Amino acid sequence: MVMKNDLPDDHNWLLRVRGLTKIYGEPCSSTVQLTGPQFNSNICPETEAIVACAEIDFDLYPGEVLGIVGESGSGKSTVVQQLYFDLESSGGEVFFSHFDEGKTNLLEVSNQKKRYIRNHLMGMVYQNPRDGLNFSFSSGGNIAEKLIMAGNFHVGSIRERASTLLERTEVPVARMDNAPKTFSGGMQQRVQISKAIANNPPILFMDEVTTGLDVSVQAKVLDLIRHLQHDLGISMIVVSHDLAVIRMLTDRTMVLKNGRIVESGLTDQILQDPQHAYTQLLVSSLL
Amino acid sequence: MIEQKKFERAYNYAFIDEGTKMEIRRKMLKAVAIPGYQVPYSSPEMPISRGWGTGGLHASLSLIGPKDTFKIIDQGSDASVNACNLRNFVKRMTECKTTFNTSEATIIQTRHRVTEEVLTDKQIIVFQVPQPEILRGVERFEYKTRIMHAEADYAKMWVSLYESYVKFGDIMRGAGYPIKVNGRYLMSPSPIPRWDVPNLSHSNAIQLFSAGREKRIYCVPPHTLIEPLEFEDVKFRVEEFEGIKCAVTDEGEAFMDEIYENESSKKFVINDSNFMDRLKEGTRPNQRLFKNPPRNQ
8 A cells, every 4th residue: 555645746855765675585476465564464375475564655754753653564664674775676756855856766876876865965873772882992083983074184173063963862972982882772872872973864754762771761761852853954864652642743654564554644633533444453452 | 156056047047037026117107107005916925925026026036137236235334234135145146246336226126215415317226015005004904095095085194193193293204205197196105204305206216116025016106206294383303413524434314323332322334335435535425405494393
């Protein structure tokens, strides 16, 4: 099922995704038709290829926060990881208004250009800080890595920028030269956020950022993200299975099941008046 | 004596067979064409163990001819056990001339030093390299370092220099300082001291780097730009020997060995043995000296 955006086509979008697909294994011509929520399966009955996500269409607008919600294995993270080039896509088109005025499909550019887009124009916060941070470097060094990738080779200005970022994310600046492995989970996550926003990217991806943190720390991190979004006007895609996080952070939400979008729209609308049976189940299971 | 002659005839000229020598020379040409790129090569068996100069021998022996003059140094010294044995081996296998004199040599094999004397365009210098992959310290996977080289993604190396500066107030790399060749590939200069790194840039001689154990050859062609990695405000510096004189020749401005006589007293001696000998004879060979930039702060 393909959801149409209710905004007009010529609107000034930031990120446009069309038909994003990721398939593991050897697909046949009808793999995509034979999987999805209506079959309650990701696995092609003919070839046993696994459709992690397919037919993902959405637009993201500047300053907007988009939520992706769904159960484990529904393809939430796969979507974001493809957009950040961590995973190679099997098909689809992604356009980004900050790169070549949105005329080029990002999935088809060279690896060097992908790396440029990743380092200059995107930020990613992973669920596990070990994925986003290099634990053999200090926290300042981790932020320096992102700044160096964008061409800053001045130690003084790197350190200045790193301490501003750490201050903003409420990590004690005195611990800038300590390794992140000596930090608590919440602090590691905040260092990761500092690193992700180091180059002021127009878009930030968040993959289950608060999962695994205790409730009070979760609240602090969410609060921080909300403030950052408010201050910097950064667009975000927030992946979570936690509807409370989605409710708190996002403007619009997509509900994923078996790698397809089953429902999308304004977050309040989706949570108050869910249309699809799966979304109803999801909302009703909220405590 | 007759028995020995027989033994030598059992091997090809310069020990390695002609086909393999041709292969190594082909790989060298490729290395010359892509400065700083590590070219895999066959690394045939040698009568010494890998890691003891096999790479250097492969390069020297596949280039050498009967008219060549061969010099080999080990950390600046012509007389170290390793250098002597390799020199004897090359002499026996090629019947070429050998020398201690840097300016007479046509092929110079070296371990962990560049000669103090400026080389000419008639010379080739071959470095023995233990670890050709400069990124090994920051990335342990070979396939990832190859991707990093392919995409010129050297941020991790920069961060390790940044970390070193933050920890110690200076970039603490005694040997094997990361250098950029011709504005493209990051390369290990082999574990030569920082003192020698500026002398690799725009050298007249071909500089071949060969790692036998790791089976890689790479090259800095003559007159090629070499830039040590440095930040805009934290510059590359060579070792400082200001005001220090050699205990033997009473001369300065050369790379010095620090020799402790006992716990309280030490002396300095020029590391390059041939350079020292020439100073003793009363001539000072041509040198290129790098001036450290002033420290800011």
